[in-house]
Each structure stands twice: as structure tokens, then as C-alpha cells.
Amino acid sequence: MFLEMRDKDLLEQAKEYAYDYLDNALDRNVFPGAEAIEGLRRFEEPLPDSVGNPKEILALLNRFGADATVSQIGGRYFGFVNGGVIPVSLAARWLADAWDQNSALYVISPLASKLEEVCESWLRELYGLPDKVVAGFVSGSSLAIFCGIAAGRYRIFQNLGWDINRQGFYGAPKVRIVTGRQAHGTVVKAIALLGFGIENIEWIDTDDQGRIIPAKLPELDQSTIVVLQAGNVSSGAFDDFERIGTKARNANAWVHIDGAFGLWAGASEKLKHLTRGMERANSFSLDGHKTLNTPYDNGIVLCDDKEALTHALHASGSYIVRSENRDGMFYTPEMSRRARSVELWAAMKYLGREGIDELVYGLHQGALRISEKLKTEGFALLNEVVFNQVLVKCHSDEVTNQTMKNIQGSGECWVGGATWNDMAAIRISVCSWATTKSDIDRAVEAFVTARDKALDTQSNR
Ligand SMILES: *Cc1c(COP(=O)(O)O)cnc(C)c1O
Numbered sequence: 001m002f003l004e005m006r007d008k009d010l011l012e013q014a015k016e017y018a019y020d021y022l023d024n025a026l027d028r029n030v031f032p033g034a035e036a037i038e039g040l041r042r043f044e045e046p047l048p049d050s051v052g053n054p055k056e057i058l059a060l061l062n063r064f065g066a067d068a069t070v071s072q073i074g075g076r077y078f079g080f081v082n083g084g085v086i087p088v089s090l091a092a093r094w095l096a097d098a099w100d101q102n103s104a105l106y107v108i109s110p111l112a113s114k115l116e117e118v119c120e121s122w123l124r125e126l127y128g129l130p131d132k133v134v135a136g137f138v139s140g141s142s143l144a145i146f147c148g149i150a151a152g153r154y155r156i157f158q159n160l161g162w163d164i165n166r167q168g169f170y171g172a173p174k175v176r177i178v179t180g181r182q183a184h185g186t187v188v189k190a191i192a193l194l195g196f197g198i199e200n201i202e203w204i205d206t207d208d209q210g211r212i213i214p215a216k217l218p219e220l221d222q223s224t225i226v227v228l229q230a231g232n233v234s235s236g237a238f239d240d241f242e243r244i245g246t247k248a249r250n251a252n253a254w255v256h257i258d259g260a261f262g263l264w265a266g267a268s269e270k271l272k273h274l275t276r277g278m279e280r281a282n283s284f285s286l287d288g289h290k291t292l293n294t295p296y297d298n299g300i301v302l303c304d305d306k307e308a309l310t311h312a313l314h315a316s317g318s319y320i321v322r323s324e325n326r327d328g329m330f331y332t333p334e335m336s337r338r339a340r341s342v343e344l345w346a347a348m349k350y351l352g353r354e355g356i357d358e359l360v361y362g363l364h365q366g367a368l369r370i371s372e373k374l375k376t377e378g379f380a381l382l383n384e385v386v387f388n389q390v391l392v393k394c395h396s397d398e399v400t401n402q403t404m405k406n407i408q409g410s411g412e413c414w415v416g417g418a419t420w421n422d423m424a425a426i427r428i429s430v431c432s433w434a435t436t437k438s439d440i441d442r443a444v445e446a447f448v449t450a451r452d453k454a455l456d457t458q459s460n461r
Contacts, residue, residue, distance in 0.1 A: 010054050011098075017062040025074040029411030036067040075434035076413035076443055081233060081261045081389070083293040084432030092346030093295050101339040103137070106325035112339035113326045119344050123302060126267050126353065129279060134306045136313070136331030137341050140299035141260035144285030145227075146190040147301040147313060147333065151283055152225040152254035153194055154312035155305055159222055159252070165315035169195050178202045178218060179227040180239065182210035187227050187258055208421060209237040209384055214244055220251035228255060230275055231262020234418045234427055235382075236367075236389030238262060238274045245280025255281040260299075261431065264291035265387055267353075268360040274386060283309070288344045291360060291388070292351075293433050298340050301331070359433055363388040366430035366440055373444045379451075382420050390428040397424035399454050406450035413443040 042064040103112035120135035157164040205216040210232035228239040263286040266275035288298030303309040382391040418427040
């Protein structure tokens with residue numbers, strides 16, 4: 001019965017559904033309406049007793065699934081920091097999905113191994129990082145941050161004469177963990193998962209843009225891990241890597257940069273001043289699925305200490321003989337892993353250095369355009385638009401929150417909220433290649449309509 005899986009018609013059908021979806025992406029409500037959400041109940045049923053019909057299953061998924069999707073690929077999704085998807089990267093992933101490769105070892109997939117090697121070397125080239133820098137290909141920045149800090153934890157303990165893998169935390173010398181008050185939640189999570197304890201974090205004060213104030217940095221020493229940020233998730237601001245990184249290097253501390261979306265600024269001629277000094281860090285985390293617009297599930301950890309990274313992630317990996325070639329699993333916590341290097345390779349191969357620059361700088365230009373237009377329409381701008389993030393508010397928190405809800409309900413575009421310096425704010429992330437000037441102008445209109453409606457509601461009360 002499973003031969004049906006080789007049924008070409010089935011894949012053709014999936015392709016047809018996908019084409020339909022892509023064709024309508026621009027007209028679709030950005031967020032699904034109530035009816036589509038209600039339709040999701042169709043999936044609630046007991047586990048089927050017997051084997052089903054593949055075509056019917058696909059039809060069901062398309063019928064009730066497609067309408068309930070959030071239209072991230074259409075150009076007017078500005079929520080969180082979610083990238084769009086570059087067509088050739090998507091197509092390459094389809095192919096890789098059909099191949100069903102496992103990236104664990106060279107002997108399991110020479111192709112995945114080779115493309116990881118190529119992506120690793122291209123990333124070094126893009127950022128001007130030395131040859132010793134290695135890359136691990138993981139699901140996203142959450143895990144990439146975890147890997148970077150794990151490598152730092154291994155190395156710093158090693159420097160203190162302690163093998164954290166074998167000896168653990170009991171009776172261990174104290175390792176300090178230092179980060180800014182605006183560190184991303186996933187940094188805090190990684191710190192907790194790695195056993196340091198959130199209460200032991202030494203928090204550094206930040207300025208009104210969320211940047212670490214270098215003068216507030218505590219004394220650093222060889223027992224310290226410092227986590228910096230390239231791209232504050234609300235304001236888009238960058239820490240001063242040159243000043244802080246130099247201080248950390250001189251003290252033999254470990255520096256990790258959380259650059260989920262922001263590190264890509266370093267790949268743009270006009271924006272790379274933002275990441276100046278980044279090469280002073282030991283490890284970096286970034287996402288293909290944000291700024292680079294690969295499909296989801298594409299994160300990268302870069303580390304200048306191969307031994308620290310591989311030992312941190314494979315405390316007991318010696319049971320597998322390493323080959324002459326790259327065995328991807330040693331650079332990630334997982335063993336079996338899909339070949340996500342395929343879509344990363346395709347995106348970078350397609351864009352090249354110039355295309356990446358154009359994409360990244362284009363997002364910045366889009367952010368500038370929307371911020372200027374919203375200012376003209378009377379919204380207050382709360383951040384310096386250094387990259388692709390824009391924060392605006394109305395004259396009161398109440399109107400700001402209601403305006404945001406109205407925008408979300410309009411289907412015209414989607415934006416999320418943030419609390420910024422104790423004020424309610426609307427956060428706009430320009431993160432998709434598909435966002436055009438007219439998408440931005442349409443979004444601005446939606447903002448104005450939503451605010452008018454919020455003001456009406458208020459005065460009618
Ligand atoms: C999105 C983001 C993360 C988490 O990345 P995921 O890919 O969602 O795991 C971490 N840090 C920053 C600054 C981010 O923007």
C-alpha cells in the first residue's frame with residue numbers, strides 16, 4: 001500500500017495546490033479570518049483506525065489548512081521578525097525534501113556534508129572571518145544561541161581547569177554570565193538550560209535604544225561569558241562590539257553575539273558599520289529564515305573554537321568514527337537532521353554577495369520609508385531606524401493598543417506590539433524581499449484607518 005507514496009500524481013497535486021496558494025498570496029488576508037480559524041476544527045478527530053487515501057488527505061489539508069495560514073510570503077506581514085521566502089530557496093528545499101537526506105554524517109549524506117562545508121566557507125567569506133571559524137546548521141537562533149554559549153561554557157571551564165562535561169556543576173569554579181538588560185528571551189532561556197541560573201546573570205544597563213552602555217560593563221575576566229546583541233528585536237539596535245569586544249578579548253572572556261536577524265547587516269556595504277568589531281567575538285548565532293529569507297527551520301552557529309563547539313555538543317561522541325570529511329552532527333546537538341544546508345546554499349548561490357547586500361539594504365530602506373510615512377501621518381516614532389525595525393505609538397497606550405488590534409483584524413497587514421521604555425508600541429519589522437513600496441503605502445493606509453477607528457471607539461464611549 002505504501003507504494004502510493006511513489007505516486008507522481010500525488011506530488012503533482014501538492015504542486016498544484018502550492019501554485020494556487022502562491023498565485024493568491026498577494027490578495028490573501030494577511031491573517032486568517034474567523035471562518036478559516038473555525039475551519040481548523042475539521043482536524044480534530046480521533047486517530048484513524050485504518051490506512052487512508054493519500055489524495056483525500058492532501059485535499060483535506062489544502063481545503064482547511066491553506067486558508068488558515070498567515071500570509072508571510074505576500075509582502076505585508078510585518079510581525080515579529082519573520083522573513084519571507086526566496087523562490088529558488090523554497091524550490092531547492094522541495095527537492096531536498098524529496099531526497100529525504102540525513103545530515104548527521106558524511107557517510108549518510110555526502111551531499112549534505114559538502115553543502116554544509118560550502119555554506120560554512122561562504123559565511124566566513126561574507127563576514128571576513130578567519131578560516132578557523134566553523135559553522136553548525138541548526139533549527140534557528142534559539143538553538144544556535146544555546147550552542148554558542150555551550151561552547152563558551154566548555155572553553156571557560158576548561159581555562160579554569162575544569163571539565164564541565166565530566167565533572168558537571170557540582171563543586172565547579174564559578175563562571176560568570178554577563179548580558180544586557182535587553183537580551184532576547186532565547187538568550188535567557190539558553191542560560192537557564194545550560195545550568196547557570198537566571199538569578200546569576202550580571203545584567204548590564206542599556207540605553208533608550210536597548211544598547212548596552214559600555215561604561216556600565218562590569219570588570220571582565222577569564223571566567224566570564226558575555227552575550228551581546230546584533231539587532232534588538234524591538235528597536236533593531238546593535239551593541240558596540242568594538243569597545244566591548246576589545247575589553248572582553250583583553251580579559252580572556254568569551255563573547256557570543258546574538259545576531260539572529262541583525263548580523264546580516266554586516267553583509268551590506270552601507271550597513272556594516274553596525275557590526276563593526278564583530279570579529280572580536282568567539283561565537284555568533286544567526287538565522288537564514290529571517291533576514292536571508294530562506295524557508296523556516298534554518299539557523300546557524302558560527303564559532304572560532306572548533307574544539308570547544310564540538311566537545312560542548314558531543315560530550316560522548318567518540319563511539320562514532322570521524323571521517324576525513326565533514327560530519328555535520330558534531331557541530332549541532334542533534335544527530336539526525338534534515339539537509340537544511342540545501343536551501344541555505346540555494347539562497348546564497350542565487351543572491352551572491354551583491355544580492356545579499358541588495359536584499360539587506362532594501363529591508364532598511366523599506367523600514368525608513370514606513371517610518372517617514374507614519375511620522376507624516378502623526379504617529380510618534382520611538383526608535384532610531386538603524387536597520388529594519390520600526391517602533392511607533394499613538395498619543396496614548398490605549399489608542400496604540402486598539403490601533404494595533406484594528407490593524408491585525410483588517411487583514412491588510414499584520415504587526416505586533418511591544419512595550420518600549422514603559423510605553424505601548426507597535427512594532428514593524430520589514431523582513432521580506434517581497435515587500436514593495438506599494439505594500440508599504442498600503443500598510444500606512446491601514447494604520448491610519450485603524451487609528452481613526454480606534455479614536456472613534458474612544459470618543460463614542
Ligand atoms: C528571532 C530571534 C531569536 C530567536 O530565533 P529563532 O530563530 O526564532 O529561534 C533570538 N534573538 C533575536 C534577537 C531574535 O530576533
